[in-house]
Amino acid sequence: MIILDKPYISNEMKDYMNYSQNAVLNNEMALNENQGQHFNVVEKNEFIKLYQNGERLYTVSENSIDWIYQNIPDEKLINCINIMKDKVKFRGLLKEMYPDFFYKEIAASDLKNLDFSELSLPLIIKPSVGFFSVGVYTVTNEDDWNFAINDIFSSMQEWKKSFPKNVVSNSVFILEQYIKGDEYAIDAYYDENGQAVILNIMKHDFSSISDVSDRLYYTGKEIIEDHLMDFTVFLNDANKHINARDFPLHAEVRIDDGRIMPIEFNPMRFAGWCCTDLVYFAFGFKTYDYYFKNTKPDWATLLQGKENKLYSLIVLDKPENLKAIDVFNYEKVCDRFNKVINLRRLDYQKQPISGFLFTETELNNREELDFVIKSDFKEFISSKDEMV
Numbered sequence: 260m261i262i263l264d265k266p267y268i269s270n271e272m273k274d275y276m277n278y279s280q281n282a283v284l285n286n287e288m289a290l291n292e293n294q295g296q297h298f299n300v301v302e303k304n305e306f307i308k309l310y311q312n313g314e315r316l317y318t319v320s321e322n323s324i325d326w327i328y329q330n331i332p333d334e335k336l337i338n339c340i341n342i343m344k345d346k347v348k349f350r351g352l353l354k355e356m357y358p359d360f361f362y363k364e365i366a367a368s369d370l371k372n373l374d375f376s377e378l379s380l381p382l383i384i385k386p387s388v389g390f391f392s393v394g395v396y397t398v399t400n401e402d403d404w405n406f407a408i409n410d411i412f413s414s415m416q417e418w419k420k421s422f423p424k425n426v427v428s429n430s431v432f433i434l435e436q437y438i439k440g441d442e443y444a445i446d447a448y449y450d451e452n453g454q455a456v457i458l459n460i461m462k463h464d465f466s467s468i469s470d471v472s473d474r475l476y477y478t479g480k481e482i483i484e485d486h487l488m489d490f491t492v493f494l495n496d497a498n499k500h501i502n503a504r505d506f507p508l509h510a511e512v513r514i515d516d517g518r519i520m521p522i523e524f525n526p527m528r529f530a531g532w533c534c535t536d537l538v539y540f541a542f543g544f545k546t547y548d549y550y551f552k553n554t555k556p557d558w559a560t561l562l563q564g565k566e567n568k569l570y571s572l573i574v575l576d577k578p579e580n581l582k583a584i585d586v587f588n589y590e591k592v593c594d595r596f597n598k599v600i601n602l603r604r605l606d607y608q609k610q611p612i613s614g615f616l617f618t619e620t621e622l623n624n625r626e627e628l629d630f631v632i633k634s635d636f637k638e639f640i641s642s643k644d645e646m647v
Contacts, residue, residue, distance in 0.1 A: 260309055261547075262327075263288040264320040266610065269533035269603065272319065275545055282309055286326075307331065315505050317547055318527040327527070339503045343526040346387050346433045352500045353521060360520075362435035370411065370432065375404050381437035381468065384411075397437065397468055437468075438522060440515035444476055445490055446529035446538070447510065448550045449503040455494035456555050458529065458546040459538045460486050461572065463511070466632040475631045476530075477571040478541055479622065480562040487558065493519045507550050509535075532615065534572050540600045540617050541570035567622040570600075571631075575613040578637045587613045588641040596620075596627050 261276065262284045273296055276283055280299040283289050284306045293300060301309070307330060310316055316331075318324070324340060331337070342348050347364040354360070361379065364387065378398070384407055385395040394414070396407035411432075442463040447455050460483055461476040494510065501524075509529050511522040529535035535546045542561045549556065575592065587607050593599045598619040607613040613636070620628060 260284070260306060260314045260316045262286070262316070262318045262323040263292060264318065264322040266320065266322075267532045267603075267605070268292050268319060269536050271536045271539055271545065272533050272547070275548060279548065279551070281551060282306060282314065284326075303330065315551055316527065317507055317550060319533060320531070321525065321528060324527065335502070335504070336506075339501055339506060340526045342501055343508065343524040346385070346435075346523060347431070349521075349524065350433070350435065353497060355500065356496065357520070360436060362433055365432050365434060367411070367430050367432055370408055375401055378404070378434070379436070383435050383437055384432055387431040387433045394432075397470075399468060438513045438515055438520045440513040440520070442511065442513045442522070443482075443486065443490070444530065445494070445510040445512065446507075446535050446546050447494055448507045449494075449498055449505065450553060451505055453495075453498050453502065453504050455491050455498065456549075457487055457491055457494070458549055458556060459483075459535065459542075460490060461530075461537070464628070464632050470632070472576065473574050474576060475571065475573055475628060476534075476537070477569045477620070477628065478537060479569045480565040480567075481622070483558060483562060489519060493521075497521065497524075507547075530572070534615060536601075537570060537572045537617055541565070541619075569620045569622055569628070571616075571618045571620060571628060573616040573618065573631050575616060576636055577607045577611065577613050578635060578640055581607065581640065583608060586641045587636075588639045589614065591641070592616065592636075592639050595630065597624070 260282045276298045277296055282301045283298045285300045285302050289300050350362045381399045398404045444461045444463050446459040447457045461478045462482055464475045509525040513520050529546050539545050596618045601617040603615040605614045
């Protein structure tokens, strides 16, 4: 069972819905994306009945959470979603695992009244309910703090236009200690017994401590093998407090001196904007297919022949001050990389980003990936005359 919603549906997901014939909820997005397709679109009452009969549920976007809240009569499911969406609840529930972790809930209206001298730095400030690094700030000094507060209050209305309140909230924030170490994103699901099945592990690189962007993720044989066992144990330990069953999630963690520290869990989906398809490009299977079939990856087989290669998801950020007359030159971007597997163009005049790039890179040739996290992408802006 799949719920489609904005902002994006990939061709890989469309192909899957065509041949799998999994039930797709009849909504505006399904009708729009079903043009020329053969989705198994079902009405709301039938969709709910299928869920009650034990069918697994997957959402392409967290925009669908409101519909689940209003229509799926399953308190355990709703509770698991609430725990993962509300970062304060999430921290509270896992406090037994991390008793020394500092975090603080604060109303947006009280942010300006906080005494900066009493804060322990560095720290992260972000919406208690959030998505896609919206409203996330690293604070290392008073200038960072003042910038964050001013930007939050100037951006609130734009967030409200772009995201439902159950995806990004601007009324409550969380302050929490900055977690050091390397960051990883995990696509996984909890099976019918609440045991974690990991479908992908991506390393998430940044340009600096203040960088909170979603610019670069990559996976590969060495990354999977190095962390599969430890991350599985971690997810199982966390689920002793969450109690999720038949449940997909996208987790973000850091490893600080050998200790796995959770950043956040995102419910009912894998990597957003259908970027979980990186697994298909890298290893040849679709994460949502394995979830629906309750299949555990045979990593020993899947990773054969993948030695010394990295498979990357690159978010093509929209260059600052992009004008309506400017053109983002996708061909020039692709020429910057040795092997492009897939390019997804977005309407950058309407969307917050220009698109996504999926690439293959030799493990010992990190130059093009290092470029990604440092570039402002302004070099890829062309005039319409230049594109003719």
